[in-house]
Every structure is written in C-alpha cells, then in structure tokens.
Amino acid sequence: MATVNAQPAVPSSVWRARLRLASRSVRENWGLFVRTRIGLLGLAIIAMYALLAVAHPVLMSTVWEPRIYDPVIGYAFDETKQPAPPSLKHPLGTDPLGRDILSQLMFSARSEFLLGLLAATVTVVIGTSVGAIAAYFGGWVDTILMRLADIMIMMPAISVLIVLSALIGVEHFELALLIGILSGFGATGVVLKSQALSVVVKPYIDAARSAGGGHFHIILVHIVPNLLPLSFLYMMFTVTSAIFSEAVLSFLGLLNVRMSWGLMIHTTESAGYLLQVAEFWWLIFPASLSITLLCSAFYLVGRSLDEVVNPRLRSR
Amino acid sequence: MTTDPVLAVDDLKMHYVTQAGVVRAVDGVSFSVERGQSLGLVGESGCGKSSIAMTLLKLLPDNARLVAGSIALNGIDLVPLSEDEMRPHRWDRISMVFQAAMNSLDPVYRVGDQIVEALEAHSSSAGRDAMERVRELFDLVSLDPSYILRYPHEYSGGMRQRAIIAMALACEPDIIIADEPTTALDVIVQDHILREMQTIQHSLEMSMIYISHDMAVIAEVCDVVGVMYAGKLVEFGPTADVYARPIHPYTRALMSAFPSVRGEKHELVTLPGEPPNLLDPPGGCAFNPRCAYATDECRTTAPPIVKRGDQWAACWNPSDE
Amino acid sequence: MSEATNNTQAIPAATSRLLLRAIDLSKRFPLSSGWWDRNPSFVHAVDGVSFDLMAGETLGIVGESGCGKTTTGRMLVRLAEPTEGQVLFENESGDLEDIAHLKGQPLKDFRRRAQMVFQDPYESMNPRRTIFDTVAEPLQVQKIGDHAERLERVSETLGLVGLTPPSSFLFRFPHELSGGQRQRVAIARALVMNPSFVVADEPTSMLDISIRTGIMQLMGELADRLGISYLYITHDLAVARYMCSRIAVMYLGKIVEMGETEEVLQNPVHPYTKALLSAVPVPDPEATRDPIDIKGSVSVPVDPLPRCRFYDRCPIADNFCRDNDHPPLQDKGSGRLAACYKA
Ligand SMILES: Nc1ncnc2c1ncn2[C@@H]1O[C@H](COP(=O)(O)OP(=O)(O)OP(=O)(O)O)[C@@H](O)[C@H]1O
Ligand SMILES: Nc1ncnc2c1ncn2[C@@H]1O[C@H](COP(=O)(O)OP(=O)(O)OP(=O)(O)O)[C@@H](O)[C@H]1O
Ligand SMILES: [Mg+2]
Ligand SMILES: [Mg+2]
Numbered sequence: 002m003a004t005v006n007a008q009p010a011v012p013s014s015v016w017r018a019r020l021r022l023a024s025r026s027v028r029e030n031w032g033l034f035v036r037t038r039i040g041l042l043g044l045a046i047i048a049m050y051a052l053l054a055v056a057h058p059v060l061m062s063t064v065w066e067p068r069i070y071d072p073v074i075g076y077a078f079d080e081t082k083q084p085a086p087p088s089l090k091h092p093l094g095t096d097p098l099g100r101d102i103l104s105q106l107m108f109s110a111r112s113e114f115l116l117g118l119l120a121a122t123v124t125v126v127i128g129t130s131v132g133a134i135a136a137y138f139g140g141w142v143d144t145i146l147m148r149l150a151d152i153m154i155m156m157p158a159i160s161v162l163i164v165l166s167a168l169i170g171v172e173h174f175e176l177a178l179l180i181g182i183l184s185g186f187g188a189t190g191v192v193l194k195s196q197a198l199s200v201v202v203k204p205y206i207d208a209a210r211s212a213g214g215g216h217f218h219i220i221l222v223h224i225v226p227n228l229l230p231l232s233f234l235y236m237m238f239t240v241t242s243a244i245f246s247e248a249v250l251s252f253l254g255l256l257n258v259r260m261s262w263g264l265m266i267h268t269t270e271s272a273g274y275l276l277q278v279a280e281f282w283w284l285i286f287p288a289s290l291s292i293t294l295l296c297s298a299f300y301l302v303g304r305s306l307d308e309v310v311n312p313r314l315r316s317r
Numbered sequence: 318m319t320t321d322p323v324l325a326v327d328d329l330k331m332h333y334v335t336q337a338g339v340v341r342a343v344d345g346v347s348f349s350v351e352r353g354q355s356l357g358l359v360g361e362s363g364c365g366k367s368s369i370a371m372t373l374l375k376l377l378p379d380n381a382r383l384v385a386g387s388i389a390l391n392g393i394d395l396v397p398l399s400e401d402e403m404r405p406h407r408w409d410r411i412s413m414v415f416q417a418a419m420n421s422l423d424p425v426y427r428v429g430d431q432i433v434e435a436l437e438a439h440s441s442s443a444g445r446d447a448m449e450r451v452r453e454l455f456d457l458v459s460l461d462p463s464y465i466l467r468y469p470h471e472y473s474g475g476m477r478q479r480a481i482i483a484m485a486l487a488c489e490p491d492i493i494i495a496d497e498p499t500t501a502l503d504v505i506v507q508d509h510i511l512r513e514m515q516t517i518q519h520s521l522e523m524s525m526i527y528i529s530h531d532m533a534v535i536a537e538v539c540d541v542v543g544v545m546y547a548g549k550l551v552e553f554g555p556t557a558d559v560y561a562r563p564i565h566p567y568t569r570a571l572m573s574a575f576p577s578v579r580g581e582k583h584e585l586v587t588l589p590g591e592p593p594n595l596l597d598p599p600g601g602c603a604f605n606p607r608c609a610y611a612t613d614e615c616r617t618t619a620p621p622i623v624k625r626g627d628q629w630a631a632c633w634n635p636s637d638e
Numbered sequence: 639m640s641e642a643t644n645n646t647q648a649i650p651a652a653t654s655r656l657l658l659r660a661i662d663l664s665k666r667f668p669l670s671s672g673w674w675d676r677n678p679s680f681v682h683a684v685d686g687v688s689f690d691l692m693a694g695e696t697l698g699i700v701g702e703s704g705c706g707k708t709t710t711g712r713m714l715v716r717l718a719e720p721t722e723g724q725v726l727f728e729n730e731s732g733d734l735e736d737i738a739h740l741k742g743q744p745l746k747d748f749r750r751r752a753q754m755v756f757q758d759p760y761e762s763m764n765p766r767r768t769i770f771d772t773v774a775e776p777l778q779v780q781k782i783g784d785h786a787e788r789l790e791r792v793s794e795t796l797g798l799v800g801l802t803p804p805s806s807f808l809f810r811f812p813h814e815l816s817g818g819q820r821q822r823v824a825i826a827r828a829l830v831m832n833p834s835f836v837v838a839d840e841p842t843s844m845l846d847i848s849i850r851t852g853i854m855q856l857m858g859e860l861a862d863r864l865g866i867s868y869l870y871i872t873h874d875l876a877v878a879r880y881m882c883s884r885i886a887v888m889y890l891g892k893i894v895e896m897g898e899t900e901e902v903l904q905n906p907v908h909p910y911t912k913a914l915l916s917a918v919p920v921p922d923p924e925a926t927r928d929p930i931d932i933k934g935s936v937s938v939p940v941d942p943l944p945r946c947r948f949y950d951r952c953p954i955a956d957n958f959c960r961d962n963d964h965p966p967l968q969d970k971g972s973g974r975l976a977a978c979y980k981a
Pocket of ligand 3: 366368816817818
C-alpha cells in the first residue's frame with residue numbers, strides 16, 4: 002500500500018517502546034508477586050543463602066585461615082575435643098572430623114544453588130520443548146514423547162540414582178542433568194504439554210501459519226512464550242526437588258561430592274552422633290534446617306508465581 | 318412495569334491507565350433500566366460500550382480505575398462491594414454475554430459440562446436436572462443436543478456464541494447484558510434467538526442491556542436506546558422517538574446511510590474525519606471536529622442537555638424538527 | 639470492482655483472469671465416539687462445493703451459522719486439508735496449480751499471496767504480542783523489508799483501517815483494544831503484504847456503520863487498484879450487497895444458490911434464500927416484518943440422509959424431494975445457479 006502520504010507518527014525507537022513495555026510488565030508482575038507476601042519471604046531466604054554462598058570465598062581469603070577453616074581438609078587445631086560445641090571462633094561448632102560447620106554450610110550453599118538451578122534449567126528447557134513439540138505436531142511424535150514420559154514417571158528416581166551412582170560416580174553436575182532429564186521428559190513435560198494443547202487450538206496459531214510461518218517460528222514465537230510462565234513455575238519446584246534428592250543421596254553416601262548439606266548429615270551419622278541430637282544439636286540442625294529452608298523458599302516463590310501467572314487463583 | 322429501576326447508573330467514570338496516558342473509556346454516564354425493559358446501547362467502535370458493560374459487572378482488567386459514580390442494582394450499590402460480596406450478584410442477578418463470547422469457553426472442557434458447572438455453582442439443580450436444563454437451553458438457542466458433549470473448537474463461531482447466550486440465560490438473572498451477542502449469527506438464527514429472548518424477558522420480567530452496532534436489531538429489540546460517543550452518552554430516549562426524530566447530529570449521522578438489502582442501492586456515506594482519540598478527546602463537545610453544525614461554543618464548552626419529552630441529547634445545536 | 643462473471647462453469651479466459659478454482663471441495667470431521675466405534679459418524683462440514691473466482695472479483699458467501707463457510711475458507715488458504723476435491727490457485731507464473739502439493743518456497747509464496755482475516759478477533763491474536771508484532775508478523779516471516787520499513791508499513795496499514803493515530807496503537811496489547819479495533823487489526827494483518835487473494839471471514843461484524851463503510855470502501859478500492867480478490871464470508875446481506883459482485887448461499891455444507899448479488903437479493907430462487915431475506919431486520923421500530931417461512935428445527939450436518947439437505951425445513955418440499963438425492967446446482971436462467979427441484 003503505497004498511496005497514503007500522511008507520514009505516520011512513529012515512535013523514535015521501537016526498542017525504547019519495547020523496553021518500556023517490558024519494564025511495565027515486570028513492574029506489574031512484581032507488584033502482584035509482592036502482594037502474595039509468601040513469595041517475598043521465600044525470596045528473602047534465598048537471598049540470605051545466596052549471600053552466604055558468596056561470602057564464603059571472601060572469608061576464606063581474608064579472615065579464615067584455610068588450614069583450620071577449609072570445609073573439607075581443614076582441622077580445628079584450636080579445639081581440644083572434636084566435635085566441639087559452638088564457640089566464638091567456630092560459631093556453629095565443628096564436626097566429628099574437626100572441620101568448621103559454618104564454613105561447610107556456606108561452602109555447600111553454592112553447590113546447592115548451582116545444582117538446583119542447573120537441574121531446573123535442564124528440566125525447563127527439555128520440558129518446554131517436549132510439551133510444545135508434542136502438542137504442536139501431535140500424531141506419532143506425540144505418542145513417542147508421551148510413552149517416553151510414562152517411562153520416566155514410572156521410574157523411581159531415587160533408585161535409578163542409586164543404581165547409577167554405583168555404576169558411574171555421580172557428582173553434582175551429573176545429578177543435576179539426571180534430575181533435569183527425568184523430570185523434563187517426565188512429569189514437567191506432560192504438564193507443559195497439556196498447557197500447550199490449549200494454545201495450539203487457538204486461531205492465532207492458524208494466523209501465523211497463514212502468514213507463512215514455519216514450524217520453528219510458530220513453536221518459538223507463539224507456543225513457547227505462552228508456556229513460559231508455567232515452565233518458570235515448574236523451575237522453582239524442580240529446584241526444591243533437586244536439593245532434596247541431593248540431600249537424600251548424600252546422606253546415603255551415594256554421591257561422589259566433596260561437601261554438601263546431605264554429606265554433613267552423613268558424616269554425623271557415620272560417626273554415630275545422629276541419635277544424640279539433644280547433645281550434639283549443632284551437628285544436625287544447621288544442615289537439615291538449611292535443606293528445609295531453601296527447599297521451602299523455592300517452593301514459596303513458586304507458589305506465589307503461580308498466583309501471578311494464574312489470575313484465577315488470585316484473591317482480589 | 319414498575320417505576321423502581323432494576324439498575325440505576327449515576328455519573329459512572331471508568332478510566333484505563335496505559336503507558337501513553339489515561340483512556341477515558343467511560344466518562345460520566347448516567348442511565349437507568351426498569352424491570353422488563355430493554356435498553357439498547359449504540360455507538361462507534363471503541364467508544365466505550367463494552368467498558369460500561371464490564372464496569373457494571375465489575376469485571377475490570379488490572380489497569381482499569383473506577384473513578385466515580387454509583388451502580389445501583391435493585392437498590393444496592395455495587396461500587397463499594399468487594400469481589401467476594403460481588404460474586405453472588407453476578408450470574409444470579411446480573412449476567413452477561415461477552416463480546417468475546419467465542420473465547421469465553423474453556424477449550425479443554427466440553428461445552429455442556431461448562432454450562433452444568435455454571436448451573437451447579439449458582440443454583441440447587443444438580444446432575445440429571447442440570448443436564449435437562451442444558452438441553453432446554455440448547456433448544457432455546459437452536460443448537461443441536463448432540464453438541465452438548467463436544468469441545469469448543471468443534472463448534473463454529475456462531476455456535477460458540479449461542480452456547481454463551483445459553484449460559485447467560487441459565488440462571489434467569491434480573492438483568493442480562495448482551496454485548497453484540499449475535500454478531501456471528503445468520504439472520505434466521507438471530508431472529509429465532511431474539512424472539513426467544515424477548516419471550517423469556519416478558520415471562521420473567523427480565524431487563525436487558527443490548528449493545529450492538531446494528532441499528533436494525535436495536536430497533537426490533539429495544540424499548541429505549543442510548544447513543545454513545547467518546548465515552549459519553551450523547552442521546553437517550555424511547556427507541557421510536559430517537560429513530561424518528563434524532564436530536565444529536567451524531568445520531569442523525571448514524572441513522573442516515575444505513576445499508577439495506579431492500580429497495581434501491583444507494584451510495585454509502587462515511588462520517589468525515591477520524592474517530593476520537595480517547596487519550597486526548599477534543600475539548601467541549603467531543604463530536605465537534607466531525608460535526609457539520611459545530612460552532613465556537615462546541616469547541617470550548619461542554620454541551621447542555623436538551624430535552625424533548627422522554628428523549629434528551631447533549632448538544633449546543635440540536636435539531637429542532 | 640471488476641466486471642462480475644455470471645457463468646462459473648465455463649470461463650471466458652479473454653475477459654478476466656481466473657485466480658482460483660475450487661473443485662468439488664468436501665470436508666468431513668469424524669465424530670469421536672470412542673475407539674470401539676467401527677463406523678464413526680461424520681460431520682459433513684463442506685460437501686461438494688465448486689466455484690471459480692476471477693482476479694479482482696469479490697465472491698460473497700452467506701448462509702446459516704455452522705453451514706461450513708469458515709471451513710471452506712480455511713481450505714482455500716490451506717489451513718485445512720480437504721477430505722475430497724481440489725483447490726487450484728494461480729501461481730507466480732500465471733498457471734493454475736493444485737495447492738495441496740505445495741511445499742517449501744512455493745508454499746511460502748502462496749502464503750504471501752493468499753491471506754485470511756479470521757472470524758474471531760479475540761482469539762486470532764497472540765495475547766503476548768503487541769499490535770505491531772502481530773501486524774508485522776507476515777512481513778517478518780516472509781523477510782520483507784528491514785525493521786524501519788516494516789514499522790512504516792504497519793503504521794500505514796493501521797492508518798488505512800482507521801486506527802488513528804497509529805502510534806497510539808502500535809505498542810498496545812490486544813486486550814487493550816475494543817472488539818471493533820481488534821477486527822481492524824486483523825484486517826490490517828491480512829492486507830499488510832499486498833496479497834492477491836483474501837478470505838475475509840466476517841471481517842466487519844463488530845464495526846459500526848461508519849467505520850464498516852470505510853473499510854468496505856478500502857477493500858473495494860484495493861480490489862480495483864491492485865486486483866485483490868476476496869472471498870467475503872458474512873451473514874449480513876446488506877454488506878454482501880455492497881461488497882460482492884456475486885454471492886453464494888450455503889446451507890449445510892452445500893451451495894444452494896449462486897449468482898450476481900443484486901439478482902439473488904432482488905429475486906431469490908431457492909426457498910432458503912427467500913427465508914434468509916425475510917429474516918433481515920429493518921431499522922425502523924414501528925415496522926413489522928412478515929414471519930419467516932421455514933420450519934424451525936435445528937439443522938445438523940451429521941451423516942445427512944441422501945436427499946435435499948433443506949428438506950426438513952422447506953415450505954415447498956414434496957415427496958419427490960424426499961425420495962431423490964440432493965438436487966444438483968442447476969442454471970435457472972440468466973446464469974443463476976440454484977439447487978432445488980421445485981424452483
Ligand atoms: N484494558 C484496556 N487498556 C487500555 N485501553 C483500553 C482497554 N480496554 C479498552 N480500551 C480502550 O478503551 C476504549 C473503549 O473500549 P470498549 O471496548 O469499551 O469499546 P466498545 O465501545 O465496546 O467498542 P467496540 O464496538 O469496537 O467493541 C477503546 O478506545 C479501547 O482502545
Ligand atoms: N475441528 C472441528 N472438528 C469437528 N467439527 C468441526 C470442526 N470445525 C468445524 N466443525 C463443524 O463443521 C461445521 C461447519 O463449521 P464452520 O466453522 O465452517 O461453520 P461456519 O459456516 O463458519 O459457521 P459460523 O457462521 O457460525 O461461523 C460445524 O457444524 C462445526 O461444528
Ligand atoms: Mg465492545
Ligand atoms: Mg465461521
């Protein structure tokens with residue numbers, strides 16, 4: 002259409018307009034998120050642990066002497082009896098092998114985060130692709146992916162991990178990949194597919210097709226963005242389950258990791274202090290409380306994100 | 318008809334906050350609807366008709382602000398009510414056929430089940446009774462009962478619209494707001510549904526607000542008609558009077574050049590000028606840039622109300638024929 | 639608007655160019671009643687529809703809700719595969735080609751030239767994309783112009799369909815528009831690539847008279863100037879009268895009457911067309927209309943009996959209509975086609 006002379010009033014920059022829109026939507030969603038309260042609580046806990054994780058290397062290179070405070074090979078020469086109860090120098094005491102518990106706790110926080118976020122990212126990338134592809138193509142693609150999902154869901158994750166760790170030494174990275182693959186091809190994929198099914202019947206998918214958009218364009222531009230809020234939600238829940246599985250596996254001594262919260266409890270257990278909680282509380286509580294807190298923090302964030310993306314749940 | 322109005326709206330103002338500014342979609346609207354009466358709302362696309370409807374049900378998007386006014390339903394003001402207090406009124410007493418009718422069905426549930434759910438949430442009928450009622454309703458809107466157990470995407474556009482009409486009628490409300498309910502329907506089905514709705518309306522003394530751009534349908538269905546322009550009512554009165562002797566120049570423009578299937582095929586005329594920008598509506602009378610009779614007063618000062626019998630209009634230069 | 643062609647069977651190639659030919663199109667949807675059902679029922683949504691469309695011509699389709707208008711349109715732009723029949727469409731080099739076999743680049747070219755305005759302006763736009771993204775999508779996937787050119791073209795098109803000033807609409811989301819404004823966005827999206835054929839599925843049903851007239855004039859002008867052809871689906875006969883040179887009246891998946899618009903509207907032949915015309919409301923509160931002359935039962939296109947589809951509701955049907963198959967579409971004089979034994 003080349004006949005209209007009137008110069009349309011074009012905003013100086015499309016990108017600026019987009020940026021404004023994006024920032025507006027972030028602001029609005031943040032507002033909703035804040036209103037849920039529990040989400041903020043979750044965020045605060047996560048922030049606290051993030052701070053601990055970041056502070057650890059700083060402390061190690063400044064005030065904490067590595068010989069004493071190293072979470073794995075350190076030894077509290079200043080204590081006479083191990084495990085030592087909390088003191089000024091060791092605020093959370095030491096473990097049966099004479100290592101500083103606070104240092105262990107902070108050191109592990111980082112790997113817990115990395116583990117959780119990696120597992121979640123893998124889950125979401127796989128789950129979103131599986132959901133979108135199965136719903137969009139349907140037919141045999143759908144059938145194969147869903148049968149695969151059935152297998153993944155039926156497999157008891159913990160026992161698979163036990164077998165695997167016996168076969169190949171499983172570390173944090175492998176664990177994260179495993180959890181991500183299991184849940185991405187499994188439950189998360191199925192949930193996202195059912196969401197995608199309600200997207201693929203929308204006429205705007207037809208509109209994109211009739212514009213000439215290919216499969217890739219339609220999946221990437223129209224289906225995936227409509228799944229993202231839900232995927233993000235599942236990301237939070239995966240973090241929770243990843244941290245929890247890690248704790249269980251380390252506690253069972255099945256993971257090939259240097260230090261983690263689960264391993265801290267495992268050490269306590271193998272040294273025979275597990276049943277004397279009342280006397281040696283500092284051996285159990287810091288680690289188990291951290292596992293519980295961080296798991297529930299991600300869960301709380303997920304719950305309140307749920308309210309942000311599902312207006313129906315919102316209490317006005 | 319009693320003199321007690323079912324719905325009385327007074328000086329209602331509802332604005333949308335957007336990044337480009339404030340859209341004055343409903344800008345001081347007052348009217349009332351009596352029991353058993355049907356009110357037609359007409360006006361240009363984007364002038365705020367649906368916004369009024371959504372405001373009456375208080376189903377507003379997050380960026381909407383109910384700035385002022387009152388909405389009295391059977392004497393109860395809905396404006397200060399909370400969402401929980403509002404819920405019992407919705408569907409039971411005031412229900413709506415949305416303009417987006419075609420997409421207010423949930424794609425993953427069968428249509429019949431959705432109506433049954435609505436019925437069960439709002440009345441005592443359950444199970445077999447409810448299904449029986451759905452059959453009745455489907456019959457009412459000329460849908461074949463075999464469609465009760467099908468999914469929305471298996472319906473054609475018009476069928477979905479009819480399912481939504483059925484749902485709105487399900488609870489026999491005091492007042493029903495129908496926002497372009499028959500846009501996707503052929504004239505025969507439209508005729509049937511309008512007749513059925515009028516029958517229900519008379520037998521139950523139900524009131525109705527009927528939003529449409531189809532002047533012919535309004536003429537057939539409504540007792541009174543309100544003409545909107547740029548978020549305001551500019552003319553209001555009994556349908557026969559408004560159609561026979563429109564006061565406001567905008568109403569006159571609406572009435573002329575109506576395309577017809579019957580008689581001579583005459584040239585269609587468009588209203589000159591552009592639709593008003595609600596972000597920054599023209600001063601004085603919002604219609605002045607497009608009005609053939611506009612004077613200086615029209616450009617600066619809001620127009621006065623001119624009355625003629627039951628009919629009124631907001632205009633500086635009313636037609637006095 | 640171009641010269642209307644009356645005769646759909648034989649096309650005099652010299653006078654105007656054939657753009658599209660639908661041959662015996664049928665679409666049946668199986669009714670899912672379970673895997674154990676060996677003989678599933680079918681919805682005969684479209685049942686043996688044939689017509690020709692000239693370049694620059696507008697063919698109107700009117701008919702009952704659910705009679706298969708949208709499905710027909712979707713098959714013409716290859717959004718639905720016909721169960722039977724073919725759609726021939728003029729390709730870049732001017733030959734008619736069966737669109738069922740298009741793949742890759744030829745398919746993309748076809749998509750550029752054949753567009754559709756969807757019936758439901760609420761669902762046919764992705765709620766997460768701005769109006770600019772929506773209207774620019776065809777340009778983007780077809781790689782037409784750079785970003786600035788697309789922006790300009792989109793603004794221009796929005797202005798043409800009466801969304802003024804375009805800048806105040808470009809970066810809104812669909813839910814921030816009224817029904818009629820969305821419909822205009824849908825029209826803009828279909829027109830933005832200068833297609834040569836547009837299936838317009840009730841494109842102006844939510845617009846007021848004034849804007850609707852403007853859009854009808856715009857579409858007519860584009861047809862004249864650029865030779866765009868439309869398949870104009872509508873239930874508003876007055877709109878069909880102004881937009882279309884020919885109209886086809888459909889009933890339960892079949893075309894029951896087809897001919898020049900004025901002809902069909904002024905003296906309809908088929909009893910369904912007559913009923914349709916008598917049901918058009920009149921814009922006069924005092925006026926009364928004659929009641930419609932057909933029986934009120936609901937029509938279902940599920941496994942229809944082999945007789946006239948309109949038999950159950952027809953006021954003039956007799957035993958002959960009951961005992962014979964659906965009547966063929968026959969010339970009833972002066973190029974008017976109708977499917978009725980009695981007319
Ligand atoms: N959520 C929103 N945010 C911002 N602006 C909005 C929003 N919803 C509607 N608008 C604007 O408010 C105005 C009134 O919209 P409304 O839907 O009430 O119009 P309408 O009279 O129903 O028109 P139509 O006949 O086209 O449906 C329009 O100009 C529209 O662009
Ligand atoms: N995906 C589908 N699955 C099953 N049946 C379908 C499907 N799409 C359409 N139908 C059926 O096909 C018939 C024709 O539908 P279509 O959408 O073409 O009607 P239409 O003429 O456009 O009607 P309207 O004017 O109401 O939009 C209807 O009976 C409908 O129920
Ligand atoms: Mg509206
Ligand atoms: Mg349709």
